[in-house]
Amino acid sequence: EPILTVSGVSKTYRNGPTALGTVDLTVNRGEIFALLGPNGAGKTTLISIICGIVTASAGTVTVAGHDVTRDYKAARRAIGLVPQELATDQFESVLATVTFSRRLFGRSGHSAYIEQVLRDLSLWEKRHAKIKDLSGGMKRRVLIAKALAHEPQILFLDEPTAGVDVALRRDMWKLVHRLREQGATIILTTHYIEEAEEMADRVGVITGGKLLLVEEKNALMAKL
Numbered sequence: 001e002p003i004l005t006v007s008g009v010s011k012t013y014r015n016g017p018t019a020l021g022t023v024d025l026t027v028n029r030g031e032i033f034a035l036l037g038p039n040g041a042g043k044t045t046l047i048s049i050i051c052g053i054v055t056a057s058a059g060t061v062t063v064a065g066h067d068v069t070r071d072y073k074a075a076r077r078a079i080g081l082v083p084q085e086l087a088t089d090q091f092e093s094v095l096a097t098v099t100f101s102r103r104l105f106g107r108s109g110h111s112a113y114i115e116q117v118l119r120d121l122s123l124w125e126k127r128h129a130k131i132k133d134l135s136g137g138m139k140r141r142v143l144i145a146k147a148l149a150h151e152p153q154i155l156f157l158d159e160p161t162a163g164v165d166v167a168l169r170r171d172m173w174k175l176v177h178r179l180r181e182q183g184a185t186i187i188l189t190t191h192y193i194e195e196a197e198e199m200a201d202r203v204g205v206i207t208g209g210k211l212l213l214v215e216e217k218n219a220l221m222a223k224l
């Protein structure tokens with residue numbers, strides 16, 4: 001059953017390049033899907049369109065039954081996004097930041113779920129710390145916790161392991177596999193073929209704004 005359908009999506013930035021040609025893609029519920037491609041391939045543009053942050057020049061995107069262009073708020077409730085950059089509210093505590101993210105999507109604040117997420121990310125002991133006082137690695141953990149706060153059905157990780165320490169990489173993949181066992185869908189971008197092969201069930205190869213092929217991971221190596 002598809003949770004994500006991308007149909008005929010393209011993007012030309014104002015005063016910019018055609019970042020995406022015409023992309024068609026379907027991802028099924030419970031899949032771990034990797035978008036593999038070099039810098040500038042259009043990976044961030046594609047996930048930004050899917051998440052309703054960037055407007056497509058053409059095409060349609062449906063996430064968990066919601067048309068992103070018509071009702072991006074409903075679509076966003078189904079989506080968690082872990083962006084590349086570290087920007088977050090520096091002066092709040094970890095717990096306040098993550099709880100706020102949860103309430104933003106209309107879920108109650110106090111929750112055993114939040115505690116579990118913070119424990120999984122080794123953030124529970126730091127829950128009262130201000131984000132500005134955390135290390136870069138801990139800040140990245142907060143971004144993941146924020147993205148998971150409202151129990152999204154589909155989680156996007158943009159270059160999740162770029163510049164990340166070994167401990168976080170290990171915790172992240174444990175978390176990804178547990179989320180999938182709970183029925184979540186995970187979509188990640190990467191420019192490492194090893195990471196795509198190791199992590200994903202299926203891999204989409206993107207370059208120059210074109211989705212060249214989508215393969216089960218075992219079939220990928222044979223084609224590249």
Ligand code: ADP
Pocket residue numbers: 012013014015016054055
């Ligand atoms: P949109 O078409 O989605 O409104 P814009 O074309 O307005 O996007 O671009 C958003 C902003 O990003 C602009 O201020 C643009 O100058 C800036 N920008 C331009 N080139 C790049 C780039 N390569 N990477 C990131 N941002 C860029």
Ligand code: ADP
Pocket residue numbers: 013014015016017018019037038039040041042043044045046
């Ligand atoms: P990737 O995530 O694969 O590195 P991006 O989606 O960030 O690729 O970028 C695809 C292309 O679009 C690149 O040529 C990039 O410079 C350009 N681009 C990305 N964001 C903007 C923007 N806001 N405005 C103009 N050009 C952009």
